[in-house]
Amino acid sequence: MGVFAFQLPRGRPSRRAGRGACLLAALGMLAAPASEAAARCASEGEQSVFEVEALKSELMVVGITCKQEDRYNAFIQRYQPKLAENYRSFEQHFARARGGARARDAYVTNLAQVRGFEAQKLGSDFCLRNPGLFDEVMALPGAEVLPAYAAGKDLIPESLGSCATQAAAPARSAAASRRRGR
Amino acid sequence: MSAPVTRFRTLAVVAGLAALQAACAQPQVAAPGPRIYAVDVQGRSALCDAPQQGVTLAAGRQTEAALTMGNDGGWCGIRTDRAGPGLVTAKPAHGRLHVRKVGATTRVDYIPDRGFAGTDTFAVKLLPDQAELRVTANVQASSTQQTASTAAVAAPEPAPTPPPAKRAAAAPPARKAAPTKR
Numbered sequence: 001m002g003v004f005a006f007q008l009p010r011g012r013p014s015r016r017a018g019r020g021a022c023l024l025a026a027l028g029m030l031a032a033p034a035s036e037a038a039a040r041c042a043s044e045g046e047q048s049v050f051e052v053e054a055l056k057s058e059l060m061v062v063g064i065t066c067k068q069e070d071r072y073n074a075f076i077q078r079y080q081p082k083l084a085e086n087y088r089s090f091e092q093h094f095a096r097a098r099g100g101a102r103a104r105d106a107y108v109t110n111l112a113q114v115r116g117f118e119a120q121k122l123g124s125d126f127c128l129r130n131p132g133l134f135d136e137v138m139a140l141p142g143a144e145v146l147p148a149y150a151a152g153k154d155l156i157p158e159s160l161g162s163c164a165t166q167a168a169a170p171a172r173s174a175a176a177s178r179r180r181g182r
Numbered sequence: 183m184s185a186p187v188t189r190f191r192t193l194a195v196v197a198g199l200a201a202l203q204a205a206c207a208q209p210q211v212a213a214p215g216p217r218i219y220a221v222d223v224q225g226r227s228a229l230c231d232a233p234q235q236g237v238t239l240a241a242g243r244q245t246e247a248a249l250t251m252g253n254d255g256g257w258c259g260i261r262t263d264r265a266g267p268g269l270v271t272a273k274p275a276h277g278r279l280h281v282r283k284v285g286a287t288t289r290v291d292y293i294p295d296r297g298f299a300g301t302d303t304f305a306v307k308l309l310p311d312q313a314e315l316r317v318t319a320n321v322q323a324s325s326t327q328q329t330a331s332t333a334a335v336a337a338p339e340p341a342p343t344p345p346p347a348k349r350a351a352a353a354p355p356a357r358k359a360a361p362t363k364r
Contacts, residue, residue: 044273122221129219132283136267139309148269152281152306154293 041163048147049089050162054111054155059133061115066127071134082143114157218285227256236261239313247317253298254324259291264308272305281306292319299323
C-alpha cells in the first residue's frame with residue numbers, strides 16, 4: 001500500500017478509473033496539436049528525470065491493465081531509493097520552472113493517460129507484449145542504469161514533451177472544451 | 183491379363199496424386215519463435231537504409247553501424263543479434279531512441295526530431311554482455327511530412343495476396359449459386 005501511496009498520492013486507481021483515464025487520454029490525444037515537437041530538457045540530467053517518470057508511469061499502466069500489480073510492486077520495491085530521488089528532482093523541476101504541485105500533478109496524470117491510451121491502441125496485444133518491460137527492468141544490474149534504460153524507451157509523448165512549459169494539461173483542457181461545446 | 187495391370191497402375195497413380203495433394207494441402211504453420219507485434223513493425227520511415235541482415239555485436243566491445251533515413255516522422259531501426267535490454271550510453275542530439283525487442287532480438291530505432299536533417303550519433307549498450315552499438319545516422323529532409331504508413335512495414339516476409347486472385351476465388355461460389363436457384 002505504501003508502495004502505491006508513493007506512486008499515486010491520490011490513492012490506488014480502480015479499473016473503472018483506468019478506463020476513464022483512457023477515455024480522457026483519447027480526448028487529449030485528439031486535441032493535442034500534432035505540430036508540437038517533443039521539447040527536451042536542456043540538461044541531460046533533467047531529461048533523464050522525465051524519462052524515468054515516464055517509465056514508472058508505463059509500468060504502472062501495464063501493472064494495472066494486465067493485472068500484474070505484484071510485478072509493479074516488485075519494481076517499485078527494488079528501485080525505491082532511485083525512484084524517490086528521481087521524484088524529488090521531478091518535484092523540484094516543477095516547483096522551480098512550472099508553477100508547482102498543480103502543474104506536476106497535471107503532467108503525471110496526463111502521462112498516465114497517454115500511456116493508457118497507447119495501451120488501448122494495442123488492444124489485446126498490450127498484455128502479451130508490454131509485460132516484457134518487467135522482465136527487462138528487473139534484469140538490469142542495478143538502479144544506477146535505470147535512467148540509461150529509460151532513455152531507450154521513447155515513453156514521453158510528443159504531445160507532452162518534457163521540459164516544455166505548454167505541457168501542463170492538454171487532456172483536461174480538451175475535456176473541458178468538449179464539455180463547453182455541448 | 184493386361185486389365186489387372188492397368189487397374190493397378192491407375193490405382194497407383196490415383197494414390198500418388200492423393201498423396202501429393204495431401205502434402206500440398208498441409209496448412210502452412212508459421213515458423214516457431216517469439217511473436218512479432220504489429221506495433222513494432224509499423225511506422226518505419228519510407229527511406230530507411232540500415233544493415234539488412236542486422237548487426238552482429240561482440241561482447242564487451244564496440245561495433246559501428248550507419249543508417250540513412252528520411253525525416254518523415256517514422257523510425258529507422260538496426261536489428262542486433264542480442265535479445266537483452268539496452269542502455270543508452272550516448273543520446274542522439276537531434277532525435278529519440280526506442281530500444282525494443284522485436285521477435286527474438288533487440289532492435290534499436292532512431293526517430294529524428296521534426297525538421298532535422300544532417301548527421302546524428304548515438305550509442306546503446308546491450309545487456310547482459312555489454313556489447314555496444316555505435317550508430318551514425320544520416321537524416322535526409324523529407325519533401326512530404328507524411329508519417330510512414332503500414333505499407334512501409336519491415337515485416338520479414340509478408341504473404342502476397344494480390345486482389346485479382348481474391349476476385350477469382352470469390353467468383354466460383356457466385357456461379358455455383360446461380361444454377362441452384364433454377
